[in-house]
Amino acid sequence: MLQGFRAASQSWLGKIVVTVVFGLLIAGLAIFGIGDIFRGGGSNAVATVGSTQIPAEALRTAYQNQIQRLSRQTRRPITPDQARALGLDRQVLSQLITEASLDQKTKDLGLRIPDAAVVRLIQEEPAFKGPNGAFDVNTFRDTLRQAGLTEQGFVQEQRAVAARLQLADAITAELPVPLAAREAIHRYTAERRAAAYFTLPDSAAGEIPAPTEEEVKTFYNDRKSAFRAPEVRSVNLLVLDPATLAKPDAVTDAEARARYDSEKTRFGTPEKRAIQQIVFPNDADAAAALARIRSNAATFDQIATERGLDAKALDLGTFTKSELFDPAVADAAFAAEPNAVSEPVKGRFGTVLLRVTAVQPEARKPFDEVAGEVRQEVALDKARDGLEKVHDAIEDQRAGAKPLADIAREQGLPLVAVPAVDAQGRDPQGKAVDAIPDKDTTLPAIFRSEMGADNEALRTRSGGYVWYDVTKVDPAHDKPLAEVRDAVVAQWKADETARRLAAKAREATERLDKGEAIEEVAKSLGQEAKTATDIARGRGRDGLSTESVARLFTTPVGKAGTAAGEETARVVFRVTSATVPAFVPSAPAAVAVEQQYRTALADDILAEYIADVQKQAGVSVNEGAFRRAIGGEY
Numbered sequence: 359m360l361q362g363f364r365a366a367s368q369s370w371l372g373k374i375v376v377t378v379v380f381g382l383l384i385a386g387l388a389i390f391g392i393g394d395i396f397r398g399g400g401s402n403a404v405a406t407v408g409s410t411q412i413p414a415e416a417l418r419t420a421y422q423n424q425i426q427r428l429s430r431q432t433r434r435p436i437t438p439d440q441a442r443a444l445g446l447d448r449q450v451l452s453q454l455i456t457e458a459s460l461d462q463k464t465k466d467l468g469l470r471i472p473d474a475a476v477v478r479l480i481q482e483e484p485a486f487k488g489p490n491g492a493f494d495v496n497t498f499r500d501t502l503r504q505a506g507l508t509e510q511g512f513v514q515e516q517r518a519v520a521a522r523l524q525l526a527d528a529i530t531a532e533l534p535v536p537l538a539a540r541e542a543i544h545r546y547t548a549e550r551r552a553a554a555y556f557t558l559p560d561s562a563a564g565e566i567p568a569p570t571e572e573e574v575k576t577f578y579n580d581r582k583s584a585f586r587a588p589e590v591r592s593v594n595l596l597v598l599d600p601a602t603l604a605k606p607d608a609v610t611d612a613e614a615r616a617r618y619d620s621e622k623t624r625f626g627t628p629e630k631r632a633i634q635q636i637v638f639p640n641d642a643d644a645a646a647a648l649a650r651i652r653s654n655a656a657t658f659d660q661i662a663t664e665r666g667l668d669a670k671a672l673d674l675g676t677f678t679k680s681e682l683f684d685p686a687v688a689d690a691a692f693a694a695e696p697n698a699v700s701e702p703v704k705g706r707f708g709t710v711l712l713r714v715t716a717v718q719p720e721a722r723k724p725f726d727e728v729a730g731e732v733r734q735e736v737a738l739d740k741a742r743d744g745l746e747k748v749h750d751a752i753e754d755q756r757a758g759a760k761p762l763a764d765i766a767r768e769q770g771l772p773l774v775a776v777p778a779v780d781a782q783g784r785d786p787q788g789k790a791v792d793a794i795p796d797k798d799t800t801l802p803a804i805f806r807s808e809m810g811a812d813n814e815a816l817r818t819r820s821g822g823y824v825w826y827d828v829t830k831v832d833p834a835h836d837k838p839l840a841e842v843r844d845a846v847v848a849q850w851k852a853d854e855t856a857r858r859l860a861a862k863a864r865e866a867t868e869r870l871d872k873g874e875a876i877e878e879v880a881k882s883l884g885q886e887a888k889t890a891t892d893i894a895r896g897r898g899r900d901g902l903s904t905e906s907v908a909r910l911f912t913t914p915v916g917k918a919g920t921a922a923g924e925e926t927a928r929v930v931f932r933v934t935s936a937t938v939p940a941f942v943p944s945a946p947a948a949v950a951v952e953q954q955y956r957t958a959l960a961d962d963i964l965a966e967y968i969a970d971v972q973k974q975a976g977v978s979v980n981e982g983a984f985r986r987a988i989g990g991e992y
Contacts, residue, residue, distance in 0.1 A: 404983045405455055408462040408975030412454050414987040421450045421988050437814060438989050447988045451979070457522070459971045464521040471520040479516055529967055530960035535952050537943070543951050544941045552891040553910055555931035556880035557901065557923050558866075563858040566851050577850045578839050584849070585842045588780040592830035593804050595774040596762045597795055598748060599822025602771055604737035606730070614732045618725050626722030632715045633674040633691045636662050637708045644702035644709040651699050651711075658699050658713050676716070687712065742821070749815070749823055756812070762827050778832070781805050795824055804828060852926065859928040863920035866930045870918035876932050889934075902929065 403411035424446055429436045441447065480486065481493035485501060488494030502512055569577070578585065618625065636658070638644040650656040656664075662672045682688035683706075690703040691712050700712040725732075748769060755765045766773035779791045783801055794800050796818050807813050807828050815823040839846065862883065869879050880887040890900040895911055898904045906929045909921035915933050923929040942948060 402983050403980060404987050405451065405458070405977065405979045407455060407458040407972065407977050408466075410458045410462040410465070410975075412451075412458050414983055417451060417454060417984070418987045420454060421447060424450055442988070447984075451984065455972070455977060455979075456968060457518075459968055459975065459977070460522040460525060461518055462975050463971045464518075464525055467525075469521045469525060471517050471524070475520060476513060476517050479520055480513070526964060530963060533956050533959050533963070535955050535959065539955060540943070540948065540952055541941050543955065544948060545938050546895070547951070549895070549911070549936060549938045550891075551893045551910060551915075551933060551937075552889065552935045553893065553902075553931045553933050554876045554887055554889050555902065555906075555929055556876065556883075556885040556887045558859050558862055558883065558885065558928040558930065560855055560859070560926055562862060562883060562885070562928075563855045566854050566858075569847060569850050569854075574843065574846055574850065575839065577853075578842075578846045581846075581849070582836050585837050585845060587786070587832075587835050587837050588782075589805075589834040590778045590780050590786060590832045591804060591828055592778055593776050594762045594827045594829055595776065595794065595800075596752070596766050596771060596825040597774060597818070597822065598745065598752065598771060598824070599795075599818055599820045600738045600742045600745060601820070602822070603745060603748065604734065604740070606733040606737040609733040609736045609740075613736050614729055615725060617732050617736050618728065625728050626720065627718075628678045628680070629692070629720040630676050630678050630718040631691055632676040632717075633687075634658070634662075634672050634713045634715060635674050635687070635710045636665060636667065636672070637705075637710050638665075638702075639708060641702055641704070641709050644711055648699060648702060648711060658711070661711075676718070745822065752823075752825065753815070756825065762825060765825075779804075795820075800824060800826065856926060856928075859926075860920075863928045863930050867918045867920050870930070870932050876918075876930075879930070898924075902931075906931065 402414050404414050404417045405412040421441075425436050425438070425441050428441070428446070480498070486493055486498040488497050499509070502509055636647070638647065647656075647661045651658055651661065659672075679688050679692045682691065686703055687705045687710065690700050691714060694700045694712060694714050696714050696717055698713070702709050703712060752765055752769060755768070763773050765771075774793050776791055776793055778786050779794065779801070780786075781801060783791055783794065783797050785791055794804075796816070800816055803813070803816055804826055807826070809828050809831060811828070813826055815825050818824055866879050866883065870876060877887045888900070890902055893899050893902070893907055893910065895907065896904065898907060901924070902910070903922065903924050906921040906923060909919050910931055910933060913919040913931075913933050915936050918930065918932045920928060920930050943952075
């Protein structure tokens with residue numbers, strides 16, 4: 359049964375159940391910690407499916423958990439307003455309604471999961487396994503207790519999860535995939551085409567004369583929106599991160615030397631030794647061999663030969679002490695004198711005699727050479743430790759309506775003043791503004807804000823914060839023709855070039871369809887005809903753009919066509935052949951396609967089934983309770 363649950367979780371419904379339930383519940387309680395989503399619902403339901411109610415507490419907890427997860431993923435706090443703007447509240451409600459719909463259907467059908475199956479499902483959950491990899495009842499109870507969950511409530515929910523998955527499995531198990539559909543997919547994906555073609559570059563359009571004043575004005579008036587100046591904003595930024603707080607000059611010489619001494623290997627290379635070893639089956643044999651070596655009855659190499667070791671087997675290699683796997687061998691090797699044979703060493707794989715054949719001494723940069731780097735690291739560590747204290751102080755000053763410029767001066771932090779930036783991070787001249795940290799999150803926040811707004815600090819990827827105040831807003835507006843004349847003329851010429859090339863390409867296509875050879879048509883236009891073979895859908899090849907390939911696959915064999923080429927060029931082509939390899943149902947690619955189609959088919963069937971369940975059971979949403987649950991009303 360459990361295997362069935364896991365198999366069903368690969369489908370659309372399984373993803374909903376596993377993601378919402380195990381994602382919001384197991385992962386939440388095991389990693390983040392959440393409250394009991396099953397307690398305290400009362401009669402104030404936010405939604406009802408048939409006779410199954412969704413308590414306000416269930417929605418509230420699931421919603422807050424989703425906000426918390428999103429905040430962790432983006433590494434910045436997500437406010438309730440931002441979450442609602444993203445539609446997160448409605449997504450969570452929809453997920454809970456889907457669960458309630460399935461619960462209502464399992465109730466109507468009288469489905470019930472045996473206790474043994476529920477126990478097995480819980481015991482195999484990784485979040486409840488102990489250090490030995492097996493289910494640990496203390497870990498299970500501690501995890502539930504930390505999350506504020508009751509054991510009874512948790513078991514009931516797992517029973518519901520199992521019932522939902524069994525229902526899904528009953529609907530989608532062993533869905534047949536029509537052979538005709540598999541063959542159609544095979545033809546579409548496996549078809550390959552060949553074509554003869556030539557390219558019309560910009561030069562083929564001929565000399566484009568300068569437009570008249572009337573043409574420029576008409577072109578500008580028809581396309582004013584293309585030459586609009588975007589909205590730009592002026593903003594002050596106060597960036598707090600370890601780098602801005604760090605003060606390397608304040609690090610004492612003693613602090614720097616302590617860090618230098620504690621990390622010896624970072625500022626150089628440790629000692630290495632080339633080691634040879636002979637392994638003996640017991641201590642007695644090793645001691646006897648050592649006695650012969652010290653009495654000059656045999657050499658270390660002769661002992662190795664007697665034991666059938668060649669030079670390759672004799673050499674252990676060149677290592678630092680930390681690189682040696684066997685601690686006993688490492689201690690003995692790095693205590694031995696070069697070229698001397700060690701006392702017998704009882705290692706992990708037997709008793710050995712060691713000989714050090716070469717020593718590469720430790721090489722370490724002097725302190726004075728790396729002092730600047732060490733001081734910077736110590737300063738950064740101190741800054742990280744004190745960052746939250748400075749953050750709290752800045753927040754207190756912000757609460758007192760103090761301007762960022764004053765706060766920056768009092769805190770000794772630089773104020774970044776950006777005179778003008780658009781939503782894409784460019785200045786009015788189109789150059790990138792590099793002074794804004796984490797543009798992908800900071801810029802959208804700046805353009806959501808208003809002048810005078812009390813904005814929340816954003817968390818940066820470096821672990822710091824950025825505060826921002828919008829100081830000026832210049833709305834988007836049409837640029838006058840005099841200001842953009844050069845751009846208008848350039849665009850007019852580009853459009854005229856494209857129009858002429860398209861006309862020439864259409865004429866060439868008509869000539870090809872009348873039977874002219876593509877070589878002759880290309881030559882008459884000053885171009886060279888080429889051929890391309892083994893062309894697959896969706897991929898450019900041999901100078902053919904992706905758009906050209908797409909058009910080529912919609913053109914019958916023997917017919918001609920034209921499409922946009924790379925950059926501004928135009929391609930004229932004639933399809934010369936189309937081949938499809940034989941369909942073999944047992945081929946790995948065909949089997950994979952069958953499985954993908956079966957999954958897609960299951961998705962559609964389950965989506966229709968859930969919609970029908972909701973239609974029959976009836977779904978009602980208490981909008982007032984919904985808004986109160988997510989904090990929309992106070």
